[in-house]
Amino acid sequence: MTALAFAGWLAARSDEWREQVQVVAIAPSAAFRKALREHLSQAAVSVDAFHLVKLAGDMLTAVRQRVSRERKGRRGRAVDASWANRRLLLRAGDTLSPAARRRLNEVFHRDDPTDEIGAAWGVKEQLRRLLSSATLAQAADHRMLLRSYVQVADMPETDRLMSTVDAWWSQIEVLVVTGVTNARTESANTSISTSSAPAEASATPSTTAPVSSWPAPPGRQREHSPQRPDITSKCEEPRLTLLCLSNHRGCLVDLDRGLDSSVEASGQCGV
16 A cells, blocks of 8 residues: 555544544554654554564665675575574574574674674664663663664664664654554454455454553563553444554555455445
8 A cells, every 4th residue: 555545545534533543553654654644643653663673684684695795795605604594693682592592603703704794683682672661761771772883883784774763763652652563463464364254354343452451561561551542443333443554554454455445345444
């Protein structure tokens, strides 16, 4: 879906529908953020952590590929430790087993003479720590540390990632305070795209727990959690719960289906 189509879809919602939306989670897309500001100006916008971490992983991959080209004059091959362990580099550092950690250290020792891959990996991990912050103060501290990592790395790839974090900082703060992501939307949309069920299966009924009632990850408490806003929005029968929006889909309903009326035609409200 284009940003123009998304803006048109929002404009087609009733004023009552739009006024009920309090928090929206999106992937980092400036065009979609602009559409939200124009048509859901009262809603807070949260940027999805998954997509930011993916950007960090893409940055690390770009650094790995560049280092290989500059050092070896070719793309990575199975004989290269960094290429053979390219998926290991993208895994969350705090989930690695001792054996995996040893393999990672071997990659840096054998195939990273300039320390650029290791520096990019450190930036990626620091961004993950920032996004798991429990309070705004903690997030600000992690941001300062991330900036120092980026300055030490001194690479265009890490500079671009830091620029993205800065450009989306207000939305990251909303993420920290509310914990709202579009993870369940992405999961539901994956199920939709791989399922042979009819279109009406693409909506989640109002019996689904609202986002505001979902618990925070273990050991993590949200800042101001008792005052977290009610981030659900209902539309006419059959009642649906608005959870979040992403670049391609919205809530727990495929926006593309809503735009071509296939969802509405099946008796579902075009959230």
